[in-house]
Amino acid sequence: MKISLKLKVNGRIHRVTVKPNEILLNVLRDRLHLTGTKYGCGIGECGACTVLLGGRAVLSCQTLAVSVAGREIATIEGLQEGSKLHPIQEAFIDEGAIQCGFCTPGMVLSAKELIDSNPDPSPEQIKDAIRGNLCRCTGYTNIIRAVQKGAEIMRNEKKGGNS
Amino acid sequence: MRDFQFVKPRDLNELLSIKKEKGGKALILAGGTNLLVYIKDGVFKEGVIVDITGLEALKGIRREKDRVEIGPAVTIADLLDSELLKKPSPLFRR
Numbered sequence: 001m002k003i004s005l006k007l008k009v010n011g012r013i014h015r016v017t018v019k020p021n022e023i024l025l026n027v028l029r030d031r032l033h034l035t036g037t038k039y040g041c042g043i044g045e046c047g048a049c050t051v052l053l054g055g056r057a058v059l060s061c062q063t064l065a066v067s068v069a070g071r072e073i074a075t076i077e078g079l080q081e082g083s084k085l086h087p088i089q090e091a092f093i094d095e096g097a098i099q100c101g102f103c104t105p106g107m108v109l110s111a112k113e114l115i116d117s118n119p120d121p122s123p124e125q126i127k128d129a130i131r132g133n134l135c136r137c138t139g140y141t142n143i144i145r146a147v148q149k150g151a152e153i154m155r156n157e158k159k160g161g162n163s
Numbered sequence: 164m165r166d167f168q169f170v171k172p173r174d175l176n177e178l179l180s181i182k183k184e185k186g187g188k189a190l191i192l193a194g195g196t197n198l199l200v201y202i203k204d205g206v207f208k209e210g211v212i213v214d215i216t217g218l219e220a221l222k223g224i225r226r227e228k229d230r231v232e233i234g235p236a237v238t239i240a241d242l243l244d245s246e247l248l249k250k251p252s253p254l255f256r257r
Contacts, residue, residue: 020169062195067214
């Protein structure tokens with residue numbers, strides 16, 4: 001059985017034909033060539049494959065492509081505007097929150113989900129939000145600082161009215 | 164035929180009739196953390212994947228007098244967001 005469906009990724013509609021058991025992660029990476037989303041454990045434990053589904057962080061390795069047809073999907077590639085990185089991405093660079101970088105896309109998206117609903121999160125709230133994202137380099141301290149900084153930049157942009 | 168099929172029932176009745184018809188071949192998909200890992204590992208090689216994530220009847224968190232009712236399709240994220248659960252059961256959210 002093959003199913004033809006429309007996936008809405010980063011605002012663009014892609015028509016793909018998939019098998020019923022194809023996970024969203026593989027479709028994003030292998031068909032749409034959006035390789036920013038990482039295949040880590042494949043069993044929903046590491047968070048490297050995190051994407052946003054309707055603004056909520058979900059694990060794309062635990063999501064069937066068919067089951068999210070037509071829904072709003074955002075990957076790390078969709079965050080920047082033109083050549084301008086998203087404030088959270090900038091903050092990760094500035095704070096040295098990236099070591100090997102494998103967890104970074106998932107971390108950034110989990111952080112975005114948090115900040116979108118809580119513009120000024122405490123370190124505890126940040127830890128809570130990224131508890132599903134493992135960093136094998138254990139760079140958590142810098143990551144938490146980067147999320148705080150990203151949130152701060154976003155608050156300031158909002159105040160300035162230029163976001 | 165070793166293959167998977169996919170259905171997304173629109174209501175509880177449709178879900179129940181699929182389950183009745185397909186029996187053990189009906190593989191219920193909610194969060195996916197069991198089923199999709201089993202499929203990945205080859206535990207299941209065929210079957211009808213029945214996606215219940217859209218079924219409103221299985222969602223919802225309701226407060227009864229001395230208890231809270233949580234629908235089987237409620238996600239952990241829903242639980243963490245629930246205003247209803249914040250007061251009576253802070254432990255639950257931890």
